[in-house]
Amino acid sequence: FTYKLLTRHRSYFRRLRVPFERPHFLYGNLDDVLSGKLTTMEKIEQFYRKFASHGCCAALIDFIASRAELELEVKAIFLKHTLNMFAGIAFGKELNTFQDDTDRFCAVASGMAYGTNPVQVIKTMAFYLAPGLMRSIGVQFTDRQEIDYLVKQFHSTASDSSTNSMGRFLKQANDKLKTSQQLSDEQLTAQCAIFFTKGFEPTLNLLSFAAYELAQNLHVQQKLYDELTTNGLTNGSAGLTPYERIRSLPYLDAIVQETLRKWPPHPLLVRECTKPFIIAATENGDRASIPLKVGDKLYLSVWAMHRNGDYFPQPEQFRPERFEDGQVAKVAHSNTFIPFGIGRGCVGQQFVKLVVKLTLVALVQRFKLQPGERTPEPLKLIESASSLEARDGFWIRMEPRVA
Numbered sequence: 001f002t003y004k005l006l007t008r009h010r011s012y013f014r015r016l017r018v019p020f021e022r023p024h025f026l027y028g029n030l031d032d033v034l035s036g037k038l039t040t041m042e043k044i045e046q047f048y049r050k051f052a053s054h055g056c057c058a059a060l061i062d063f064i065a066s067r068a069e070l071e072l073e074v075k076a077i078f079l080k081h082t083l084n085m086f087a088g089i090a091f092g093k094e095l096n097t098f099q100d101d102t103d104r105f106c107a108v109a110s111g112m113a114y115g116t117n118p119v120q121v122i123k124t125m126a127f128y129l130a131p132g133l134m135r136s137i138g139v140q141f142t143d144r145q146e147i148d149y150l151v152k153q154f155h156s157t158a159s160d161s162s163t164n165s166m167g168r169f170l171k172q173a174n175d176k177l178k179t180s181q182q183l184s185d186e187q188l189t190a191q192c193a194i195f196f197t198k199g200f201e202p203t204l205n206l207l208s209f210a211a212y213e214l215a216q217n218l219h220v221q222q223k224l225y226d227e228l229t230t231n232g233l234t235n236g237s238a239g240l241t242p243y244e245r246i247r248s249l250p251y252l253d254a255i256v257q258e259t260l261r262k263w264p265p266h267p268l269l270v271r272e273c274t275k276p277f278i279i280a281a282t283e284n285g286d287r288a289s290i291p292l293k294v295g296d297k298l299y300l301s302v303w304a305m306h307r308n309g310d311y312f313p314q315p316e317q318f319r320p321e322r323f324e325d326g327q328v329a330k331v332a333h334s335n336t337f338i339p340f341g342i343g344r345g346c347v348g349q350q351f352v353k354l355v356v357k358l359t360l361v362a363l364v365q366r367f368k369l370q371p372g373e374r375t376p377e378p379l380k381l382i383e384s385a386s387s388l389e390a391r392d393g394f395w396i397r398m399e400p401r402v403a
């Protein structure tokens with residue numbers, strides 16, 4: 001619902017004066033607008049250095065190593081890992097949830113990501129259905145105490161020159177603007193919070209499904225390990241793997257793409273019609289024309305498209321090879337593979353790929369991911385869930401690799 005709310009008229013960023021064009025890393029074009037220059041790759045580099053200096057995946061690997069050989073439900077583990085990373089990147093908050101998850105930030109962030117609080121769920125639905133009414137009667141979308149808490153977090157890191165957080169980048173860019181154009185601290189904090197509401201759950205799902213597929217498809221995992229070997233990346237610890245090398249691993253990239261195809265974290269896209277339009281009847285008469293009027297909602301099933309055998313032969317199979325050497329482009333029209341949406345699309349896609357690739361490399365370097373007794377095959381989803389939820393969890397055995 002939060003997603004639908006923000007993208008209802010696709011005007012959320014426009015209201016924040018962000019031009020409607022191809023997005024860039026993390027916060028769309030906001031940074032470009034504020035700072036007047038494109039620094040996408042530099043920003044990714046800076047975040048990468050931040051991961052590296054904190055041993056990005058070290059806490060995750062240590063945690064798993066202390067439980068190696070046991071069968072683990074990896075989504076619960078990735079949840080802690082993702083929370084650590086997102087808290088650091090968005091708010092510069094140093095968390096190690098593997099050791100302590102009682103920090104208030106964990107509760108606030110989970111609330112933002114999942115909206116599990118029933119009052120918040122009702123509010124979100126009400127805002128979706130009647131936003132004007134809710135505003136006119138003065139209902140605030142987010143809990144006031146939580147906003148104050150987050151703004152405080154934002155303040156403490158955005159002005160601290162030793163942190164490299166998204167909050168700090170935004171603050172720096174904002175300070176360069178004329179006072180009349182500047183965003184308020186609350187608006188800047190909201191940008192950091194969006195990171196959780198939009199990115200946390202799909203990132204967590206992507207990681208979980210990717211690990212599941214690697215455990216189920218040992219030949220794929222071996223091919224990835226071979227790719228790491230060829231690139232001198234197998235004996236790395238959980239520490240720094242050179243950024244340039246992560247980016248130039250085609251098979252790793254294909255694994256991420258294939259996971260996004262088979263298990264699209266956003267299986268449904270929504271659009272609202274802004275001009276009257278007629279979808280023409282099919283030539284063979286199977287379907288009559290469909291007139292659309294302004295305000296009609298269109299739901300597009302990404303799931304059905306990605307599982308359509310005409311575009312992706314044997315769609316139930318996990319075959320990263322279909323994304324190697326541009327193979328998919330030969331069989332499928334580009335708009336049939338849309339895990340990050342169409343048009344403006346997702347602004348976090350470069351970032352999320354980086355995070356997921358780093359994590360997968362760190363895992364495969366150290367462990368052989370194996371199916372265990374509780375690993376479901378085939379993996380069943382909870383049908384009533386609003387996003388992809390595995391019914392029986394993601395159980396995997398992590399066998400340490402012999403050095």
Ligand code: HEM
Nearest residue numbers: 198199202203206265266339340341342345346347348352
């Ligand atoms: C695997 C992870 C992710 C997937 C599959 C994903 C997918 C999507 C999709 C399908 C959309 C809708 C695009 C459309 O309607 O055409 C979207 C929008 C968006 N995503 Fe992501 N996303 C992911 C991670 C992230 C992350 C980490 C961030 C954090 C920066 C993020 C930020 C956003 C934002 C801000 C939008 C709204 C853009 C707009 O309305 O213009 N996403 N994402």
